Amino acid sequence: MALYWIYPSIFILYAFRPCQGLRNYPDNEVTLLDSVSALGDLGWEAYPAEGWEEISVMDERNTPMRTYQVCNVMEASQNNWLRTGLIPRHGAQRIYVEIKFTLRDCNSLPGVPGTCKETFNVYYHESNSDTPPPLRHLRESQYIKIDTIAADESFTQTDVGDRVMKLNTEVRDIGGLTKRGVYLAFQDLGACIALVSVRVFYKRCPLAVLNLARFADTVTGGDSALVEVRGTCLEDAEELEPTRMFCSADGGWLVPIGRCVCRPGFEEVDGRCQPCRSGFYKASAMDAYCVKCPPHSYSHQDKASECVCERGFYRAETDPRSMACTRPPSAPGTPISTSNETAVTLEWSPPRDSGGRGDVTYSVHCRKCSSESGVERCTPCGGSAHFSPRQFGLPLPRVLVTELLTRTTYSFSVEALNGVSHLSPSPRTLTTVNVTTSQAVSVVLKERRSKDSITLAWHGPDSSEGNVLEYEVTYYEKNQQDQNYTVLKTKANVMTVDGLKPGTTYVFRVRARTEGGHGNYGGEIELETSHEDMLAVGDPNQFTILLASVAGGIVLLVLLVACFVVSGRHCGYIKAKQDPEEEKMQFQHGRVSLPGSRTYIHPHTYEDPNQAVRDFAQEIDVSNIRIERVIGAGEFGEVCSGRLRLPSKREIHVAIKSLKAGYTEQQRRDFLSEASIMGQFEHPNIIRLEGVVTRCKPVMIITEYMENGSLDTFLKKHDGQFTVLQLLGMLRGISAGMQYLSEMNYVHRDLAARNILVNSNLVSKVSDFGLSRVLEDDPDAAYTTRGGKIPIRWTAPEAIAYRKFTSASDIWSYGIVMWEVISYGERPYWEMSNQDVIKAIDEGYRLPAPMDCPVVMHQLMLDCWEKNRSDRPKFGQIMATLDRLIRSPSCLKPLANSSWEEPPSPEAGVSTVEDWLESIKMSQYKEQFSGAGYVTLDSVLYVSASDLGKLGVSLAGHQKKILTSIQSLQDQQHQQQQTHVQV
Numbered sequence: 011m012a013l014y015w016i017y018p019s020i021f022i023l024y025a026f027r028p029c030q031g032l033r034n035y036p037d038n039e040v041t042l043l044d045s046v047s048a049l050g051d052l053g054w055e056a057y058p059a060e061g062w063e064e065i066s067v068m069d070e071r072n073t074p075m076r077t078y079q080v081c082n083v084m085e086a087s088q089n090n091w092l093r094t095g096l097i098p099r100h101g102a103q104r105i106y107v108e109i110k111f112t113l114r115d116c117n118s119l120p121g122v123p124g125t126c127k128e129t130f131n132v133y134y135h136e137s138n139s140d141t142p143p144p145l146r147h148l149r150e151s152q153y154i155k156i157d158t159i160a161a162d163e164s165f166t167q168t169d170v171g172d173r174v175m176k177l178n179t180e181v182r183d184i185g186g187l188t189k190r191g192v193y194l195a196f197q198d199l200g201a202c203i204a205l206v207s208v209r210v211f212y213k214r215c216p217l218a219v220l221n222l223a224r225f226a227d228t229v230t231g232g233d234s235a236l237v238e239v240r241g242t243c244l245e246d247a248e249e250l251e252p253t254r255m256f257c258s259a260d261g262g263w264l265v266p267i268g269r270c271v272c273r274p275g276f277e278e279v280d281g282r283c284q285p286c287r288s289g290f291y292k293a294s295a296m297d298a299y300c301v302k303c304p305p306h307s308y309s310h311q312d313k314a315s316e317c318v319c320e321r322g323f324y325r326a327e328t329d330p331r332s333m334a335c336t337r338p339p340s341a342p343g344t345p346i347s348t349s350n351e352t353a354v355t356l357e358w359s360p361p362r363d364s365g366g367r368g369d370v371t372y373s374v375h376c377r378k379c380s381s382e383s384g385v386e387r388c389t390p391c392g393g394s395a396h397f398s399p400r401q402f403g404l405p406l407p408r409v410l411v412t413e414l415l416t417r418t419t420y421s422f423s424v425e426a427l428n429g430v431s432h433l434s435p436s437p438r439t440l441t442t443v444n445v446t447t448s449q450a451v452s453v454v455l456k457e458r459r460s461k462d463s464i465t466l467a468w469h470g471p472d473s474s475e476g477n478v479l480e481y482e483v484t485y486y487e488k489n490q491q492d493q494n495y496t497v498l499k500t501k502a503n504v505m506t507v508d509g510l511k512p513g514t515t516y517v518f519r520v521r522a523r524t525e526g527g528h529g530n531y532g533g534e535i536e537l538e539t540s541h542e543d544m545l546a547v548g549d550p551n552q553f554t555i556l557l558a559s560v561a562g563g564i565v566l567l568v569l570l571v572a573c574f575v576v577s578g579r580h581c582g583y584i585k586a587k588q589d590p591e592e593e594k595m596q597f598q599h600g601r602v603s604l605p606g607s608r609t610y611i612h613p614h615t616y617e618d619p620n621q622a623v624r625d626f627a628q629e630i631d632v633s634n635i636r637i638e639r640v641i642g643a644g645e646f647g648e649v650c651s652g653r654l655r656l657p658s659k660r661e662i663h664v665a666i667k668s669l670k671a672g673y674t675e676q677q678r679r680d681f682l683s684e685a686s687i688m689g690q691f692e693h694p695n696i697i698r699l700e701g702v703v704t705r706c707k708p709v710m711i712i713t714e715y716m717e718n719g720s721l722d723t724f725l726k727k728h729d730g731q732f733t734v735l736q737l738l739g740m741l742r743g744i745s746a747g748m749q750y751l752s753e754m755n756y757v758h759r760d761l762a763a764r765n766i767l768v769n770s771n772l773v774s775k776v777s778d779f780g781l782s783r784v785l786e787d788d789p790d791a792a793y794t795t796r797g798g799k800i801p802i803r804w805t806a807p808e809a810i811a812y813r814k815f816t817s818a819s820d821i822w823s824y825g826i827v828m829w830e831v832i833s834y835g836e837r838p839y840w841e842m843s844n845q846d847v848i849k850a851i852d853e854g855y856r857l858p859a860p861m862d863c864p865v866v867m868h869q870l871m872l873d874c875w876e877k878n879r880s881d882r883p884k885f886g887q888i889m890a891t892l893d894r895l896i897r898s899p900s901c902l903k904p905l906a907n908s909s910w911e912e913p914p915s916p917e918a919g920v921s922t923v924e925d926w927l928e929s930i931k932m933s934q935y936k937e938q939f940s941g942a943g944y945v946t947l948d949s950v951l952y953v954s955a956s957d958l959g960k961l962g963v964s965l966a967g968h969q970k971k972i973l974t975s976i977q978s979l980q981d982q983q984h985q986q987q988q989t990h991v992q993v
């Protein structure tokens with residue numbers, strides 16, 4: 011063991027174990043091995059014997075601490091191995107290895123040969139067995155290299171003297187594990203190293219409780235995918251909607267969906283369900299809180315889901331639990347009766363106590379009484395009396411009883427009832443009144459009419475009333491000022507009255523004379539003579555039919571008029587309803603020829619869609635176009651790039667969309683509709699239409715060429731390469747274009763980064779105006795329950811739910827585009843399903859701020875995602891905000907997730923050209939580099955842009971990426987040299 015080592019050991023003692031026993035790790039990390047807190051011998055195997063050495067040192071609390079050290083720098087050809095025992099992975103698919111070590115700077119060791127190293131290698135081997143073959147039989151090929159570890163901070167003799175220690179911490183991860191555990195192996199090839207601590211851990215999403223659901227401690231997925239976890243409702247809670255959350259790869263919970271609620275008798279307090287106290291209750295899981303028992307009820311025990319009624323009070327089955335308990339009403343007031351020969355009207359006052367309810371009704375019981383030998387006997391009337399409106403369940407305190415016998419005494423008892431009367435065992439209280447009817451001729455049953463006569467028939471009084479001697483028929487002409495009566499007499503109970511005026515109404519009454527004298531008149535009846543004899547209808551049914559048909563005619567007429575009025579109003583209504591925010595496609599016909607008229611005209615308003623194309627798009631002669639190459643595939647055919655030279659104009663670069671052969675007329679119309687829409691716009695942030703070719707095949711749409719293609723692909727390709735201000739510039743462009751469109755009353759409906767094109771100056775322009783695009787073209791569109799196809803992740807909830815597409819729904823989509831831009835083309839809501847997205851949005855979830863997103867930008871996104879569309883900003887306001895931010899970039903400094911660590915630069919730790927190119931995702935150039943002799947990392951440090959050109963890296967973006975990375979490699983090397991110089 012080299013003599014140099016003693017010093018670091020001392021430093022380990024004092025410098026690196028300040029918190030022995032207090033090591034706290036984030037609660038989403040589960041430690042599988044921690045060499046520092048191991049109590050006994052670590053039992054790691056070292057080979058050869060003179061290589062790694064376990065050295066126990068004491069920390070400041072005199073606690074022994076184990077380190078492994080090696081420092082055979084004086085001898086060449088070192089190959090010293092140190093291997094841990096089997097570290098069980100406990101189900102984790104990805105584990106992390108955190109190594110803390112110190113490393114001596116070779117230059118600081120006087121006289122060491124050039125073989126001295128400043129790195130060591132870390133390997134792993136997956137295994138199910140905890141008895142590995144001895145290390146001396148180790149074959150390197152059985153182990154997989156995790157990395158070569160270099161020190162960020164090596165230390166020198168001076169550091170040792172100054173007692174300044176430089177501890178390095180490196181973390182590496184190993185994914186895709188399947189066996190019981192892993193062995194870690196450290197290979198030293200001649201460096202002076204002390205392994206101060208080795209910690210192996212995996213990440214998990216720690217047990218979480220949210221929305222009254224418990225989400226179990228979950229091991230993160232092996233790759234970057236989210237792990238979906240079902241929640242279970244807490245005790246005394248029940249599921250309102252299945253609960254789910256996603257455990258992200260870095261141990262955080264994302265996107266809570268669903269909810270549990272406290273079951274009846276329990277309420278939520280501090281995130282748990284607590285029982286309702288006595289005197290309180292909660293009837294439904296959907297109620298938020300326990301509430302006091304309603305009047306006349308109580309709960310003596312906890313957890314009451316309803317309160318019990320006090321004695322004498324009841325709750326009807328249909329009464330809500332929140333309603334006071336009630337009781338039957340008191341008796342109604344004594345009825346006042348009015349009677350004639352066969353009818354009685356009864357009226358009474360309502361009960362003084364309604365029992366606390368509003369559903370009091372009345373029932374009337376009828377008995378017919380007669381006295382025999384001075385004793386009155388009453389029997390139920392049965393069906394012989396008729397009650398109007400009814401006998402039982404009368405809503406008002408009155409009833410008309412008809413079809414009674416004349417000169418008969420009846421006993422009527424009225425009772426008041428309510429919704430709980432049937433629950434009360436107490437006898438009901440009735441109010442009774444006796445009424446005696448008088449004698450009269452009852453109702454006229456029949457009538458027959460002619461121009462000048464009317465025939466009447468009637469029922470005579472009951473024979474018990476005595477023999478009828480004659481009937482007296484009285485009538486008069488209804489509309490005569492002085493109502494002169496005419497009295498006619500007959501013994502029969504039918505009479506024809508002649509000598510009447512045609513078409514005139516008469517009023518008739520009939521009474522009987524018995525031995526006892528004249529009885530009372532029955533009711534009056536009005537009858538009208540007919541105008542013509544032929545209209546003299548004998549049968550009252552026919553009359554009814556006639557009346558019915560006349561009435562029907564009137565009803566029909568009324569209905570027709572009503573329909574007419576309603577339909578008129580309906581049209582008016584549609585118009586009136588046309589919300590200024592509503593879909594703004596104006597269905598007017600004609601050119602936009604009025605200067606200053608800035609309203610978009612929908613091509614469907616044209617009877618002949620070709621006319622719309624002629625109106626808005628210039629026809630280009632195909633000889634002016636030169637197609638160069640295919641750049642993509644559109645819905646209707648290929649998209650190519652090419653050149654357009656119009657007479658007396660300079661040649662320009664254009665994109666050419668063509669309509670594939672074999673199209674239908676409808677497809678041709680849909681294809682060209684994009685040109686007739688685009689041709690109406692003229693704005694620097696809207697893709698410009700150059701013209702169309704319709705007179706020969708294939709039909710083409712020619713637009714300006716956008717060198718950088720669609721924004722989503724462009725951003726993914728340039729991940730992390732722009733400043734926030736550059737991203738803001740792109741967003742400003744999109745919002746300027748959208749403001750223009752919204753002022754033109756055009757609603758885009760499919761605003762998404764994939765539908766924004768970017769030119770070589772990073773100007774972004776809104777594109778994709780085809781009429782059928784939302785239905786067919788967009789790969790992100792999904793069918794909704796209403797059958798329409800909608801790009802769910804980009805679309806406002808009201809547009810998904812009821813197709814309410816407005817400029818405000820475009821604002822929602824704009825917020826999603828902001829998120830896409832700041833996250834460099836990340837897929838909104840990642841791999842969540844469309845259904846989950848809809849649900850999560852409905853429950854108030856919103857996309858979190860992307861990495862490095864300024865707080866203000868995320869706030870602006872959240873404003874665009876306000877549920878209520880009128881609360882969302884307008885494009886003009888968004889423009890103003892972006893302009894303000896661009897003017898004062900300091901506002902962009904606070905980041906929404908500043909706790910996120912700076913990601914390590916991709917090239918950190920790479921040691922070969924291949925690894926380096928891979929780390930910056932440029933491995934397609936591996937062969938070009940090795941072919942040109944760039945085999946070591948040092949050799950690429952001075953590669954220039956022109957060298958790259960010669961190597962065949964011609965894309966400006968790729969050159970930029972490689973050169974930026976070379977710059978970081980140079981910085982890293984510079985830092986390492988600085989450390990050496992300090993030594």
Ligand code: ACK
Pocket residue numbers: 641642643644649665697713714715716717718719720721723767
């Ligand atoms: O992402 P990209 O490169 O950009 O691939 C698609 C492809 O055509 C199919 O739509 C590209 N594209 C469409 N219009 C234009 C244009 N005006 N300029 C350049 N590329 C375009 C789009």
